[in-house]
Amino acid sequence: MTQLLSARAGEITPEMEYVAKREDLPVELIRDEVASGRMVIPANKVHAAGALEPMAIGIAAKCKINANIGNSAVTSNVGEELEKLHTAVHFGADTVMDLSTGKDIDNIRRQIIDKSPVPIGTVPIYQMLEELGGNIEDMNAQHFLDMVEHQAKQGVDYMTIHCGVKLEHLHLTVNRVTGIVSRGGSLIAKWMMAHNKQNPLLEAFDDLCDIMREYDVTWSLGDGLRPGSIADASDDAQFAELDVLGECTKRGWEKGTQVMVEGPGHIPLDQIQMNIERQIEVCHGAPFYVLGPLVTDIAPGYDHITSCIGAANAGMHGAAMLCYVTPKEHLGLPNEEDVKQGVIAYKIAAHTADVARKRKGAQDRDDALSKARFAFDWKEQFRLSLDPETAQRYHDETLPQDTFKSAHFCSMCGPKYCSMKITEDIRQMAKEKKLVELPTT
Amino acid sequence: MTQLLSARAGEITPEMEYVAKREDLPVELIRDEVASGRMVIPANKVHAAGALEPMAIGIAAKCKINANIGNSAVTSNVGEELEKLHTAVHFGADTVMDLSTGKDIDNIRRQIIDKSPVPIGTVPIYQMLEELGGNIEDMNAQHFLDMVEHQAKQGVDYMTIHCGVKLEHLHLTVNRVTGIVSRGGSLIAKWMMAHNKQNPLLEAFDDLCDIMREYDVTWSLGDGLRPGSIADASDDAQFAELDVLGECTKRGWEKGTQVMVEGPGHIPLDQIQMNIERQIEVCHGAPFYVLGPLVTDIAPGYDHITSCIGAANAGMHGAAMLCYVTPKEHLGLPNEEDVKQGVIAYKIAAHTADVARKRKGAQDRDDALSKARFAFDWKEQFRLSLDPETAQRYHDETLPQDTFKSAHFCSMCGPKYCSMKITEDIRQMAKEKKLVELPTT
Numbered sequence: 101m102t103q104l105l106s107a108r109a110g111e112i113t114p115e116m117e118y119v120a121k122r123e124d125l126p127v128e129l130i131r132d133e134v135a136s137g138r139m140v141i142p143a144n145k146v147h148a149a150g151a152l153e154p155m156a157i158g159i160a161a162k163c164k165i166n167a168n169i170g171n172s173a174v175t176s177n178v179g180e181e182l183e184k185l186h187t188a189v190h191f192g193a194d195t196v197m198d199l200s201t202g203k204d205i206d207n208i209r210r211q212i213i214d215k216s217p218v219p220i221g222t223v224p225i226y227q228m229l230e231e232l233g234g235n236i237e238d239m240n241a242q243h244f245l246d247m248v249e250h251q252a253k254q255g256v257d258y259m260t261i262h263c264g265v266k267l268e269h270l271h272l273t274v275n276r277v278t279g280i281v282s283r284g285g286s287l288i289a290k291w292m293m294a295h296n297k298q299n300p301l302l303e304a305f306d307d308l309c310d311i312m313r314e315y316d317v318t319w320s321l322g323d324g325l326r327p328g329s330i331a332d333a334s335d336d337a338q339f340a341e342l343d344v345l346g347e348c349t350k351r352g353w354e355k356g357t358q359v360m361v362e363g364p365g366h367i368p369l370d371q372i373q374m375n376i377e378r379q380i381e382v383c384h385g386a387p388f389y390v391l392g393p394l395v396t397d398i399a400p401g402y403d404h405i406t407s408c409i410g411a412a413n414a415g416m417h418g419a420a421m422l423c424y425v426t427p428k429e430h431l432g433l434p435n436e437e438d439v440k441q442g443v444i445a446y447k448i449a450a451h452t453a454d455v456a457r458k459r460k461g462a463q464d465r466d467d468a469l470s471k472a473r474f475a476f477d478w479k480e481q482f483r484l485s486l487d488p489e490t491a492q493r494y495h496d497e498t499l500p501q502d503t504f505k506s507a508h509f510c511s512m513c514g515p516k517y518c519s520m521k522i523t524e525d526i527r528q529m530a531k532e533k534k535l536v537e538l539p540t541t
Numbered sequence: 542m543t544q545l546l547s548a549r550a551g552e553i554t555p556e557m558e559y560v561a562k563r564e565d566l567p568v569e570l571i572r573d574e575v576a577s578g579r580m581v582i583p584a585n586k587v588h589a590a591g592a593l594e595p596m597a598i599g600i601a602a603k604c605k606i607n608a609n610i611g612n613s614a615v616t617s618n619v620g621e622e623l624e625k626l627h628t629a630v631h632f633g634a635d636t637v638m639d640l641s642t643g644k645d646i647d648n649i650r651r652q653i654i655d656k657s658p659v660p661i662g663t664v665p666i667y668q669m670l671e672e673l674g675g676n677i678e679d680m681n682a683q684h685f686l687d688m689v690e691h692q693a694k695q696g697v698d699y700m701t702i703h704c705g706v707k708l709e710h711l712h713l714t715v716n717r718v719t720g721i722v723s724r725g726g727s728l729i730a731k732w733m734m735a736h737n738k739q740n741p742l743l744e745a746f747d748d749l750c751d752i753m754r755e756y757d758v759t760w761s762l763g764d765g766l767r768p769g770s771i772a773d774a775s776d777d778a779q780f781a782e783l784d785v786l787g788e789c790t791k792r793g794w795e796k797g798t799q800v801m802v803e804g805p806g807h808i809p810l811d812q813i814q815m816n817i818e819r820q821i822e823v824c825h826g827a828p829f830y831v832l833g834p835l836v837t838d839i840a841p842g843y844d845h846i847t848s849c850i851g852a853a854n855a856g857m858h859g860a861a862m863l864c865y866v867t868p869k870e871h872l873g874l875p876n877e878e879d880v881k882q883g884v885i886a887y888k889i890a891a892h893t894a895d896v897a898r899k900r901k902g903a904q905d906r907d908d909a910l911s912k913a914r915f916a917f918d919w920k921e922q923f924r925l926s927l928d929p930e931t932a933q934r935y936h937d938e939t940l941p942q943d944t945f946k947s948a949h950f951c952s953m954c955g956p957k958y959c960s961m962k963i964t965e966d967i968r969q970m971a972k973e974k975k976l977v978e979l980p981t982t
Contacts (some may be wrong), residue, residue, distance in 0.1 A: 108732040190847075234781045267977050274971045277908060278756045280965025286960035293970055325564035329911035330896060330904060345745065368856050368904075394854065397914075399885070400845035400922060401931040403847055406889055409853045412836065416810050430914065430922075431935040444840070448847055452836045453769060463771060466838040467718060470770035473838075474719045481841060481871075490842040494872040519727035523720025529734055530715045536708050 102137045102316040103143065105356045107252055115154040117143050123161050124460055129312050133160045137349070138385045139420075140358040141220040142195065144319040146154060146255030155194055157360060157421045159385045162459055163450035164219065164421040166389070167443050170199035171208065178208045184439045185212055191487070192441040194421070195257070197221040205230060219257035221320060224248050235295040236287045241304040248308060252315040259312075260284065260362060262322035263302045267286035267292045268326060272337035278328035281365075285324020303368035305348060317523075318358040320389060325402050329397050332426040333367045346382040358487070360387040360420070367393040370408055376417040387420035390467045394425065403429040404445040411446060415453025422446050422453075435439035447486050474520055478505045543757040544584065546797045556582050556595040564602050565901055567685070575603045578790070579826045580861075581799040583636065583660040583759040584722040588695030594658045595934035596635055598801060598828045598862045600821075603900055604891035605862040606633070607662065607830070608884050609641035612649065612876050619649045625880045626653055632729040632884040632928070635862070638662040646671060660698035662761060665689050666725050677728045678735040682745040689749060691867040694758040701711075701725065701803060703763035704743045704830020708733045710766060713778035718815060723804075752794035759799040761830060762786045767806035770838050772903050774808045775816060787823040801828040801861070808834040828861035835866065844870040851896055853889060863887050863936035865896075898905025906980055915961055919946045 106113050112131050119141055120127035135138035139158025148154065151251045157164050167188035169181055181200070188196050195218050200208050205227050213220050217509040224247045225236075231247070248259065261282040270289055273279050282284040288299055301308070312319060327333045345361050352359040361383045366374055371391065379388045392407030393414065399406050407425035415422055426434040426442035434442065454462035464485060472480035478495065482488040499507070529535050547554050553572050560582055560663035574580035580599025589595065597606050608629035610622055622641070629637050636659050641649050646668050654661050665688045666677075672688070673679045689700065703725040711730055714720050721727040729740055742749070753760060766782040768774045786802050793800040802824045808816055814832065822830045833848030834855065840847050848866040856863055865877040867883035875883065895903035906925060913921035919936065923929040940948070970976050 166869070182731075270967055271971060271976045274968055274976070275962065276964075277911045279961065279967065281960050283960050286963035289967060290963045293967065298976075329914075330907040331911060332875060334641075364710060368896050369853060369893050370899075396889060396896055397911045398892060398925065399889050399909075401925045401926065401928050401935050402885055405849055405886055406893070408846055409850050409890070409893060412810060412850045413854070428935055428938075431932060434940045435938075444843055445846055448837060448840050448843060449850070451839060452810050452850060453836055453849070456808050458811075466771040469841075470718045470772060470838045473770075484839065485842065486840045487842055491872060494842050494869055497869075497876075498873045518722050519721050520719070522585045522727035522731050523714065523717075523722075526720065526730060526734065527713055527715055534734070535715070 102313055102356055102358055103134050103141045104137070104353070107131045108144065114217060115143050115148065117490045118154045119156040122155060124345065125160065125456055129160065130156065136385065137353050137359065140360050140385065140387055142221070142257040142274070142358070143254065144255045144317055146218065146315065146316050147213055147257055150213070150255065151215060151217050152219065152257070157389070157416050159387065159420055161420070162462070163453040164194035165443065165446040165450050166195045166197055166421055167193035167439060168199050168423065169439065170197070171202040176361065178204060178211060180436070181208050182211060182215065183436050185216060187436050187439050188443055189216070189218055191440055193218060193219060193443050194219045195219045197223070199223060201226045201230065205206065209251070209256070212313045213255040220255070221258040221260065223252050223260040223284050224323070225262070225284065225287055225307050225479045226274065227251070228400065229287060239291060239300070241300045241307070242450070245304060245307055245311065246302060249311050251318050252311055254431055256317060258318035258320045258360070258537070260320045260322040261301055261308065262288050262324040263299065263305055263322035263323060263348050264341040265289060265299055266344060267298050269337055269340050272340060274327060274336070276337065277331040279494045280325060281328030282326055284322050284323065288324055298425050302344070305351060306355060309357050312357045313355060315362050316358070318360060319352050321359065321361045323362045325365065326363070326391065329340040330368050333364065334371050338364065339378070342379060342382050346376040346384065349383045349386045360389050363388050363390040365391055366397060367410060369395045369413065372413045373417045375413055376419055380418055387417065389421040389423060390414045390419045390427050391423040400430045400513050401427055403427065404442050408445040408449045408529045411449035412452040415450055416456040444486055447492045473498045476507070476520065543667060543754055543799055544575050544582045544795055545578070545794070547663045548572045548764070551811050552942060556584050556589065558572065559595045560597040560625070562852070563596060566601065571603065574599050577826065578794050578800065579828065579928055581759045581801050581828055583662070583698040583726040583799070585667065585696045585698045585756050585758055587694065588654055588661065588729060590694065591654070592656060592658050593660065596660065596969050600828065600859050601699065601860055602861070602905070604856040604860070604888040605635035606836050606891050606895040607864045608634035608880060608882065609638045609640050609864065611638070612643040617755055618686065619645060619652060621877070622649050623652060623656065624877050626657060628655070628877050628880050629884055630659055632881055633888045634659060634884050636660045638664070639665060642667045642669065642671065650692070650697070651826070654696040661696070662699040662701060663692055663697045664725050665692050666728055667903045670728060677732050679739070680732060680950070682741045685742060686745060686748055687703065692751050693752055693758050693806065697758060699759035699761045699801070701761045701763040702742055702749065703765040704740065704746055704789050705762060705782040706730060706740055706765035707743065707785060708739050710778055710781050713776070713781060714766060714848055717776070718772040721766060722765055722769030723763065723765045725763050729765055736955055743785070746792060747796060750793060750798050753798045757799070759973065760793050762800065762802045764803045764805065767804070767832065768808065769794055770807050771809055774805065775812050779805065779870060780819070783823050790824045790827045801830050804831040804860070805834045806832055807838060808836065808851060808853065811834045811848065813854045814858045817855055817860055828865060829859065830862040831855045831860045832864040835864050841871045842868055843881050844868065849886040849890045852890035853893040857897040863890055885927055917948065917961065
């Protein structure tokens with residue numbers, strides 16, 4: 101049984117109960133959203149029996165964020181990856197993808213799943229490539245099915261699989277500025293070119309569904325042809341693949357598996373709404389899981405910011421999960437500090453989307469922090485902020501003494517200029533009926 | 542003569558010529574935009590005769606950014622402020638406001654104007670308050686006129702003056718979560734409460750225009766009642782003041798002065814478009830100069846990011862200049878590193894808006910950088926990025942050796958996984974006519 105099949109049968113699972121509490125939504129709503137395919141609860145049975153605290157991804161739930169960790173051939177080890185996991189979860193990542201491609205992949209994944217309270221995603225073709233010694237051409241469908249089953253047994257909650265890239269799409273990428281930028285997508289492209297055959301993962305789709313269903317692994321349909329630059333955004337290649345993902349979504353649902361769909365990438369700000377709406381329509385409302393998108397290409401070193409702009413807008417228009425981008429994007433593998441910076445930027449984006457969509461209770465934290473701000477309750481401001489340690493450190497740079505934690509000003513304005521102080525006087529006058537009043541328009 | 546009066550007379554000034562070249566737009570268009578009031582060229586005659594390189598702010602021009610510098614009573618000196626000026630201009634600030642409120646104000650301002658190639662803005666009421674020993678109640682209209690004339694003589698290019706806050710607006714702020722957060726606005730409120738009289742700056746508006754016109758100081762009509770929290774966004778107080786600013790805009794134009802209008806503040810993402818469109822309508826198309834806006838209150842320490850999201854959206858919907866916010870916002874006075882972080886976040890926002898609005902040539906830099914990225918030309922990528930030094934440093938953290946500057950991969954994926962490499966193979970196959978082709982839809 102998957103969460104989807106249970107929901108369709110009208111059943112309420114313990115995972116749905118848990119999610120309903122976390123989201124502060126009626127459990128029947130959760131069940132109905134899961135049944136419709138608009139919401140997924142990525143909870144592999146193996147992980148669900150272990151450390152997993154179930155969560156939901158879907159437009160009715162709060163906007164979620166994912167943090168990618170994992171080593172690569174040139175850097176990092178298991179200890180560092182567990183540190184990154186801890187940092188990501190500490191600062192609020194809702195799911196974590198282990199994208200390890202270097203040595204020791206199985207051991208890293210096992211330890212991450214063992215310790216992680218959040219769902220873990222993977223891209224199975226990475227380990228596939230390792231096992232094939234770097235020659236993707238040597239893969240056959242059974243190899244890949246075995247790899248997916250291997251990882252499903254380990255407890256992976258969702259898997260990115262690039263079923264949507266078809267042989268006849270490749271020529272659409274030839275005149276792109278940045279061609280194919282998805283690693284998985286390009287590996288499949290390479291395979292198809294070598295064999296002059298259709299995408300083997302698409303051909304094996306039903307068999308893959310059988311494995312996913314057994315463990316309740318959620319599909320994360322990969323966008324192998326996502327644009328890698330502003331110039332390539334919203335082009336024929338991107339949307340040709342999206343149409344295939346829409347078909348896969350339906351097939352996945354028919355086979356009883358949970359499905360979400362991945363999206364771009366690099367998209368100028370004026371095209372984000374259109375992209376989200378189109379995906380929701382083409383993929384029948386399946387949760388949309390976007391990477392950023394970055395709204396400009398000119399700021400390597402700051403792509404957590406360029407993409408945070410896109411992510412906030414994507415979330416506002418209906419994306420269900422935002423995959424973070426770190427300051428190291430395009431430059432190197434993120435370290436622990438990069439993970440932190442990426443997660444915080446994306447907590448901002450997701451929360452911005454929740455406030456903009458007026459999700460239940462979303463603005464409460466803003467209001468509480470602003471009330472503390474107005475009351476000069478510095479400690480409460482720090483406590484309510486996304487990164488209390490940094491907020492306090494910045495404050496203390498100029499006014500470190502403990503007495504200033506109760507001071508009615510900060511170094512930005514100094515005591516004489518503090519507008520908050522003057523507002524208190526206005527309130528006093530209002531109480532004493534000394535203010536001119538005009539009717540509220 | 543002001544730029545506005547010259548433009549109305551059909552005259553093309555040297556400043557318009559200069560601006561036309563910088564914007565790559567016909568000089569007649571610049572003149573017509575200035576004549577209509579939709580564009581300003583803040584160029585005090587004194588500064589224009591000195592270091593100023595004229596620039597334009599308006600919807601037809603590229604989106605601009607402002608960086609605030611200046612000391613406060615508790616911190617900083619002239620040397621530090623000149624360093625901040627240098628940093629702000631180096632990373633691309635289009636204007637700089639000197640918001641000094643502590644000691645040595647005149648000396649700091651004189652030196653900044655002397656050295657600055659970008660227009661300098663001030664908020665004259667800050668120095669006013671210093672001269673009154675902190676008691677704004679002791680001010681009369683003539684004091685303020687003298688202060689504006691004093692600063693105009695020094696060469697200040699634009700001034701924030703809070704004419705829009707009226708006595709009858711104050712009661713509208715009483716139930717706000719954060720009351721009045723503008724320092725200038727709250728000082729005027731305090732004065733009005735003390736005297737139970739109308740805003741003296743509004744009463745002196747025509748006399749102020751006479752001074753502004755003489756030196757061609759551009760109005761930056763301050764929004765003293767801007768919302769300081771998400772809870773207070775788009776409320777009656779904010780829009781009551783905006784209506785007054787709309788009237789002031791017309792009066793300023795009638796008196797031959799250039800006018801721009803300041804805007805919020807803290808606005809949830811779903812209300813930004815409405816706010817910009819409303820301002821453009823109410824203020825008859827005068828350039829809108831917004832502070833952020835911040836789209837959430839929960840991330841002190843990261844408000845360059847929370848506000849960058851709002852600023853990019855504001856710019857896309859027609860805001861002409863974006864006032865930066867630094868990571869120190871709400872916590873303390875920004876230092877040089879904060880200035881840099883704020884400027885870069887806002888260069889991203891303004892450029893994002895230019896790309897989204899399809900301004901002439903805006904996307905060229907994105908395309909050039911992405912081409913360099915695809916060609917693995919690391920040095921060119923660094924060179925084209927907003928902060929080359931940081932981009933290179935991040936890259937070199939894992940692959941410092943010079944040989945990797947020409948490597949066809951980075952530490953993010955390692956050599957085997959590089960999708961860019963595979964795309965090259967696809968192109969080769971396409972050349973050899975080995976790719977399946979379908980008609981482009």
